Amino acid sequence: MTGVQAFTTGTAALLDLDPYRFPAALIDDAPERTPSVCGRVEPGDRLLPAPEPASRLTTPLEPTDRRRLELHAALTAAGIAPLPGDLDAIEALCQLTDTTHIALRRWINRAV
Template sequence: MQAFTTGHAAIQDLDPYRFPAARIEEEPEMAPTVVGLMDHDDYLLPAPDPTTRLSMPLDPADRRRLELHAALTTAGIAPLPGDLDAIKALCQLDDSTHAALRRWLNHAL
């Protein structure tokens, strides 16, 4: 372990990426922003209003497709573009078969 020297030279020797709080006198101090990542032309989106949400039920095949994509993402499996036809075919199966498929994917972790 190396001991740091005291004084001005020690602050300049600190890596600004590893020690972002170390201030270098030659650089101007940046003004803080929201989360520190927003530019001057960025703006925050308002929170969604639950009363304006559409109340359309999903088709069972669409619900199964979303659940299968979520299970694949959780398992770390990225479907290839050619796999979309297989996913569409799997989503046409009944709910119990689809639940078994998701259970298998969850145990594959």
């Protein structure tokens, strides 16, 4: 096909659209309410309540678990997606000391 294909304007064509790619598509003959592009709250939106500080877990993370979270956060902020084979290397890096881990995160952040 070399030309542009136009969609029909009926609701049957709208029901065929993927709701994740086209959140404004009609589903069950009613428009789906989605947040606006600017992230403003629209009338009828329900906001989640603020978390209560008393409901937080009091158990601190182990140092290796904390380092793993910090390393994943640094890689995500740098736009680096670890591959499945990289998880063993991340585990080995999390066993290092805090000072070595700080230097590693600093190197990742400067690489961006």
